[in-house]
Amino acid sequence: DAGITQSPRHKVTETGTPVTLRCHQTENHRYMYWYRQDPGHGLRLIHYSYGVKDTDKGEVSDGYSVSRSKTEDFLLTLESATSSQTSVYFCAISEYREETQYFGPGTRLLVL
Amino acid sequence: GEDVEQSLFLSVREGDSSVINCTYTDSSSTYLYWYKQEPGAGLQLLTYIFSNMDMKQDQRLTVLLNKKDKHLSLRIADTQTGDSAIYFCAESIGTGANNLFFGTGTRLTVIP
Numbered sequence: 001d002a003g004i005t006q007s008p009r010h011k012v013t014e015t016g017t018p019v020t021l022r023c024h025q026t027e028n029h030r031y032m033y034w035y036r037q038d039p040g041h042g043l044r045l046i047h048y049s050y051g052v053k054d055t056d057k058g059e060v061s062d063g064y065s066v067s068r069s070k071t072e073d074f075l076l077t078l079e080s081a082t083s084s085q086t087s088v089y090f091c092a093i094s095e096y097r098e099e100t101q102y103f104g105p106g107t108r109l110l111v112l
Numbered sequence: 113g114e115d116v117e118q119s120l121f122l123s124v125r126e127g128d129s130s131v132i133n134c135t136y137t138d139s140s141s142t143y144l145y146w147y148k149q150e151p152g153a154g155l156q157l158l159t160y161i162f163s164n165m166d167m168k169q170d171q172r173l174t175v176l177l178n179k180k181d182k183h184l185s186l187r188i189a190d191t192q193t194g195d196s197a198i199y200f201c202a203e204s205i206g207t208g209a210n211n212l213f214f215g216t217g218t219r220l221t222v223i224p
Contacts, residue, residue: 004154042116042200042214043155090154100145101212103155 003027004104006091012110019078021107023091025071032074033058033092033101034066036085043090049074050097081111116203118215125223130188132218134201137182143204144177146186149217150197158186158199188220196222 003026013019023032031050035043035058045058047066055066063085065077078085088108092101115137124130136144141163147155161168161175161184168175174187184201198217205211 040216042216043202044214045212092155097211100143100157100160102157103147105154106152 004091004093004102006089006104006107008107009105010108012112013081014112015082016080019081019109019111021076021089021091021109023074023076023104025074025091025093027093027095027102028071029093029095030071031094031097031099031101032068033094034064034074034076035090035092036060036087037090037106038087046076046089081109083111085109086111116201116213116215118199118201118218120216121219121221123221123223124191126191126193128191130186130191130195130220130222132186132188132199132201132220134184134186134215135182136184136201136203136213138203138205138213139179139182141203141205144175144184145200145202145204145212146173146175147200147202147214148197149200155200191220191222193222193224196220 005024007022033048034046037043044060046064049055049068067075088106090106091104094101117135145160146158148158149155159170172189176185198219200217202214
């Protein structure tokens with residue numbers, strides 16, 4: 001793995017509660033991404049960041065917000081979790097936008 | 113998002129060759145990737161091919177790209193039980209907000 005950790009690795013929460021997932025990298029890559037993985041959909045981009053405090057929406061951004069206050073950390077927040085957000089969440093990094101993305105180990109989130 | 117399609121399942125006997133296929137719709141792709149996901153793990157980059165190439169070989173892996181038919185394949189020679197995993201193809205398109213599109217993944221099962 002390219003120096004990417006995600007925390008927590010597993011989480012169970014209740015509908016309506018806020019949840020924050022953390023992605024931490026040690027590669028000093030500029031770009032960081034959050035994806036969700038669901039059966040039948042492959043991976044879909046939620047949000048990405050192209051620098052500190054610079055973020056943009058992906059394909060499935062509704063219900064999610066992100067923040068990046070340091071190069072090494074990219075946070076994904078579910079303000080009020082819903083059952084449809086039960087998924088496996090992957091963080092990825094890349095040096096440049098067009099370059100290969102390297103993935104973290106994933107966070108498995110269950111919203112009851 | 114773009115359509116990247118893969119068959120869901122493939123079973124092969126140990127020692128045989130595996131061929132995993134992928135079709136995509138956008139002819140402006142720059143890179144095409146193959147990722148491997150083992151149970152409970154993140155996505156590991158296996159190999160990639162630039163869109164102006166038609167073949168790339170890397171040890172037991174051979175990637176074939178047919179741009180005319182928008183068809184990508186991954187051949188694994190002498191398939192081993194450790195190759196059992198889900199394989200994702202992904203298409204990189206330009207530099208827009210969503211530039212990496214994944215297929216749904218093919219679950220490869222290697223039978224001893």
